[in-house]
Amino acid sequence: MTGGCRHLTFCISNHDGLLTIRPDNVTSAQPDTASAPLVAASSTLALVHYLERQGVLNPSRVEQLTGLAMSELRDPDRRVPADAHYRLWEHAEQVTGDPGVGLHAGQMVDPERMGLVGHVFFNCDTLGEAVTQYVRLHRLINESVLLSFEQAGDQAILCWQPDMAEHYCRQDMDRTLAAAITRTRHFIHPGIRADWAEIAHLAPAYADEYEKLLGGPVRFDCGITRLAFSSRHLGHPIPRRNPYVYSAVLKQVNSLLARLQTRRSFGRRIRRLISRQMATEKIDADTLARQCHMSRQTLYRKLKKEGLSFHGLVEQVRQDKALRYVAADHYALGEIAFLLGFSELSAFSRAFKRWTGTSPAEYRARHLAPPGTADQAPADASGER
Secondary structure (H helix, E strand, O other): OOOOOOOOOEEEEEEOOEEEEEEOOOOOOOOOHHHOOEEEHHHHHHHHHHHHHOOOOOHHHHHHHHOOOHHHHOOOOOEEEHHHHHHHHHHHHHHHOOOOHHHHHHOOOOHHHOOHHHHHHOOOOEHHHHHHHHHHHHHHHEOOEEEEEEEEOOEEEEEEEEOOHHHOOHHHHHHHHHHHHHHHHHHOOOOOOOOEEEOOOOOOOOOHHHHHHHOOOEEOOOOOEEEEEEHHHHHOEOOOOOHHHHHHHHHHHHHHHHHHOOOOHHHHHHHHHHHHHOOOOOOOHHHHHHHOOOOHHHHHHHHHHOOOOHHHHHHHHHHHHHHHHHHHOOOOHHHHHHHOOOOOHHHHHHHHHHHHOOOHHHHHHHHHOOOOOOOOOOOOOOOOO
């Protein structure tokens, strides 16, 4: 399960038996050149090596798509714009003629070409410690995707969500899932399998390959990507860990985090204020601007400098909280609408359907249905559990 990153602020909470670890820094809105989300060059280079193994690598085309020379991609500290990385995935599907190129590339295990975060992950003491590091360092892998981790009952759940719809890449998500399960089996324990998986995108022509690879039932068109496995695996020791490699690589990645910690720092501050105020009072730019001792125009200008918008941040905070609250079943839907600042349930339901393509009641039923059962819309969509 495995490479920029902004300064990471963590929220660790235990609510009704649900332990959640997540970085509190997802942002939204169209980025400008200075603050566009970045991907570790090691991830892009892994795709380049796959294309080379398939005999379809065109170095000049790769350089054109990424804006970087091939030699620059080999720099372990190099970052690649996420949009360029995703364009390369589209190119990969075209030149290989393989719609499932992400799943197939993700199953390649090459320890010599693994990124820095991968070396941290597979040199931890246990899988549980490795998952915690994976979440903490994920923005070094891909700034455009938020990763969170939950423990609910006897299940451990990883959840991936793009910071904006335009940053969802089916091929890259496929590669992430395939690499997560394949590398974990290779380095930790061959018997690890997923209990279930939910995939954000529609079922592709190769949909049957997911269950064969992951080992558990798979649902598509879920609006968010989640992978669940038994919590007992968290105690698995990592058999070939090297504490010296771990110490050296962790020092290097922490240094990289420190160098990148100023990216979108103002936007993160505003997002935290929005998140804290959402359930207590109406969110408006004038109120937040006063709390920051500036005018609304200055607030807008500072956010725009980081490629963000105030309304985009509010929308992203609401969407992120909505998906977690609805899936977790701790609150009735009417309560969730109130917590997110909606005047009535119908307004929340319309917004939720715009975000996910399905109603809150349908989304909850899908998430709460026992693994392997068919999806069924609930008979009562009134908002009560």
